[in-house]
Amino acid sequence: MSKSLSQLVSSKAVAEVELWISKYPAEQKQSAVMAALRIVQDENGGYLNRELMDGVAGFLDMPFIAVYEVASFYSMYEHNPVGKYKICVCNSISCMINGSEKIIDYLEKKFGIGVGEVTKDGRFSIKEVECLGACVGAPMMMIGKEYYEDLTPEKIDIIIDGLK
Amino acid sequence: MVNEVCFKNIDKDKAWKLDVYQSTGGYNVLKKILQEKTDPATIIDELKTSVLRGRGGAGFPTGLKWSFMRRDDPGQKYIVCNSDEGEPGTCKDRDILRYNPHALIEGMIIAGYTIGASVGYNYIRGEFWQPYERCEEAIEEARAAGLLGKNIFGSGFDFELHSHLGAGAYICGEETALLESIEGKKGQPRFKPPFPASYGLYGKPTTINNTESLASVPEILSRGGQWFLDIGKPNNGGSKLFSVSGHVNKPGNFEVPMGMPFSELLEMAGGVRHGRRLKAVIPGGSSVPILPGEIMMDTNMDYDSITEAGSLLGSGAVIIMDDLTCMVSVLANLSHFYMSESCGQCTPCREGTGWLSRVVHRIEHGEGRMEDLDMLFDVAVKMGGNYYEREGGRTICALGDAASMPVLSFLKHFRKEFEYHIEHKKCMVARY
Ligand SMILES: Cc1cc2nc3c(=O)[nH]c(=O)nc-3n(C[C@H](O)[C@H](O)[C@H](O)COP(=O)(O)O)c2cc1C
Ligand code: FES
Numbered sequence: 001m002s003k004s005l006s007q008l009v010s011s012k013a014v015a016e017v018e019l020w021i022s023k024y025p026a027e028q029k030q031s032a033v034m035a036a037l038r039i040v041q042d043e044n045g046g047y048l049n050r051e052l053m054d055g056v057a058g059f060l061d062m063p064f065i066a067v068y069e070v071a072s073f074y075s076m077y078e079h080n081p082v083g084k085y086k087i088c089v090c091n092s093i094s095c096m097i098n099g100s101e102k103i104i105d106y107l108e109k110k111f112g113i114g115v116g117e118v119t120k121d122g123r124f125s126i127k128e129v130e131c132l133g134a135c136v137g138a139p140m141m142m143i144g145k146e147y148y149e150d151l152t153p154e155k156i157d158i159i160i161d162g163l164k
Numbered sequence: 165m166v167n168e169v170c171f172k173n174i175d176k177d178k179a180w181k182l183d184v185y186q187s188t189g190g191y192n193v194l195k196k197i198l199q200e201k202t203d204p205a206t207i208i209d210e211l212k213t214s215v216l217r218g219r220g221g222a223g224f225p226t227g228l229k230w231s232f233m234r235r236d237d238p239g240q241k242y243i244v245c246n247s248d249e250g251e252p253g254t255c256k257d258r259d260i261l262r263y264n265p266h267a268l269i270e271g272m273i274i275a276g277y278t279i280g281a282s283v284g285y286n287y288i289r290g291e292f293w294q295p296y297e298r299c300e301e302a303i304e305e306a307r308a309a310g311l312l313g314k315n316i317f318g319s320g321f322d323f324e325l326h327s328h329l330g331a332g333a334y335i336c337g338e339e340t341a342l343l344e345s346i347e348g349k350k351g352q353p354r355f356k357p358p359f360p361a362s363y364g365l366y367g368k369p370t371t372i373n374n375t376e377s378l379a380s381v382p383e384i385l386s387r388g389g390q391w392f393l394d395i396g397k398p399n400n401g402g403s404k405l406f407s408v409s410g411h412v413n414k415p416g417n418f419e420v421p422m423g424m425p426f427s428e429l430l431e432m433a434g435g436v437r438h439g440r441r442l443k444a445v446i447p448g449g450s451s452v453p454i455l456p457g458e459i460m461m462d463t464n465m466d467y468d469s470i471t472e473a474g475s476l477l478g479s480g481a482v483i484i485m486d487d488l489t490c491m492v493s494v495l496a497n498l499s500h501f502y503m504s505e506s507c508g509q510c511t512p513c514r515e516g517t518g519w520l521s522r523v524v525h526r527i528e529h530g531e532g533r534m535e536d537l538d539m540l541f542d543v544a545v546k547m548g549g550n551y552y553e554r555e556g557g558r559t560i561c562a563l564g565d566a567a568s569m570p571v572l573s574f575l576k577h578f579r580k581e582f583e584y585h586i587e588h589k590k591c592m593v594a595r596y
Contacts, residue, residue, distance in 0.1 A: 023326040028366060030348035034331050073350040075332035076290050092252040093450055094409035094483055096497045130501055131252035132291050136407055136415040145293035
């Protein structure tokens with residue numbers, strides 16, 4: 001028997017999921033699965049695990065497999081630990097022709113890790129992502145929920161220093 | 165005539181607030197429609213007059229789309245806004261969400277009234293957290309002011325609006341994948357027919373429009389369809405948001421009349437950076453055929469002119485490349501994108517995007533063979549049809565076409581650079 005969602009996450013998180021469920025028709029609870037996965041992922045330090053996905057499935061009356069499918073289809077869900085600050089660098093066309101590769105190189109050197117890795121202290125990880133819809137601010141990146149545009153190495157240093 | 169419609173208040177302080185929106189006449193036309201119980205057919209006629217064409221990429225006339233809904237049939241219907249904005253180069257809807265969310269809300273309520281839908285969803289891509297919060301605030305403001313909810317303006321019309329957040333998947337911008345996604349599933353496009361107007365969200369009749377299309381509706385209806393049409397040119401009504409990115413001095417979103425010469429738009433964006441020569445332009449988002457700079461300099465920014473020039477207006481994302489850009493590396497980047505974003509449902513697209521990406525990659529890295537160029541052509545045509553023969557793709561949705569058009573157009577206009585790469589195992593130009 002897998003654990004219920006309320007045994008796995010805070011009551012605040014459960015309440016948030018409930019709020020999302022209320023946006024959809026009563027018989028369409030499954031519509032809240034994307035929000036639910038995001039909420040439990042945020043609470044779990046940025047990544048999902050089997051127990052959490054099963055908890056979401058139970059809460060939304062969904063087959064486990066239907067939740068795994070969603071959790072593996074969308075790129076914002078993580079299945080391995082990420083940094084406290086997950087740095088997502090856009091590498092699509094407008095950013096690429098404006099030097100996104102140099103931005104990625106700079107971050108890799110700065111943190112001594114490669115794309116897909118986490119720093120030893122668990123604070124930072126780097127991910128390459130596709131166009132984030134901020135192309136006129138290329139090159140750009142997202143850290144957590146925040147966008148940072150028109151990047152230069154100097155600007156990156158200031159941004160990173162500003163993180164707690 | 166810049167910033168006439170969606171960007172009307174863009175320079176105002178806190179442009180996104182309800183009082184700012186109302187200070188320039190916001191929600192007046194909604195009030196008029198609801199209180200006078202305007203005949204929905206009149207609204208549709210006005211939109212047809214305006215020749216507002218869908219701003220999501222396909223350019224389908226919005227008035228005509230709304231007319232497909234059988235308003236008086238019983239049962240739930242939905243209006244869905246597509247704020248998934250994921251086509252590389254495109255970032256205009258983000259600015260509507262951030263700076264003019266009330267125009268979108270008013271547009272969605274009017275759409276709901278016109279097509280007989282009492283519930284709307286705005287599908288916002290998951291990475292747009294700040295724009296999402298802006299929209300949530302605006303929805304709260306509207307609800308508190310009685311603009312959303314029951315019995316709006318005492319008219320007896322009820323309308324509820326919710327945001328739905330995506331979680332990273334370009335394919336969810338395709339309208340039926342988007343519906344699947346709201347239903348809590350993988351974003352895999354549906355077969356059409358049935359079209360969403362008969363079988364949409366939760367199997368109910370649904371209209372899906374792009375953010376810019378919906379946010380344009382209030383201004384069109386308050387100033388008249390003819391006014392909007394006259395901003396642009398026949399068959400290409402209105403102004404349009406263009407996201408100008410790449411090698412320009414002042415990249416940005418510009419709302420300008422349809423039909424503006426490309427050269428003027430380029431000037432608004434500060435011209436090509438460092439005074440370099442314009443080499444190539446992708447005029448409508450990463451999916452559309454690339455055009456050499458010289459052709460673009462003689463082209464106007466509207467659907468018909470760009471089609472005539474050999475490409476598509478698409479989402480209005482104008483990507484500018486200077487003469488130091490290596491076309492092989494650009495195509496490698498685009499092809500990689502489509503490979504990553506194919507939903508995997510149709511074999512031609514799942515396998516074809518992988519082939520295209522791997523072959524262009526190997527050419528870029530000096531491992532290409534001359535036969536590769538014919539193979540690229542062959543795979544692109546078998547998957548996405550031949551754009552130049554006006555032939556459509558062989559897949560459920562247009563992602564296959566979207567992956568194919570760049571390949572065919574790069575080979576058409578820049579084949580020499582590919583041959584050079586293969587022969588000399590390096591770039592013809594300095595690369596980025
Ligand atoms: C692969 C693919 C991605 C798409 N992405 C978007 C998108 O991000 N935003 C959008 O509005 N339309 C997108 N579209 C077009 C939609 O399917 C649809 O035509 C549009 O939302 C309809 O609205 P409109 O008529 O107002 O343009 C995409 C289409 C395809 C095939
Ligand atoms: S290409 Fe980087 S944000 Fe669009």
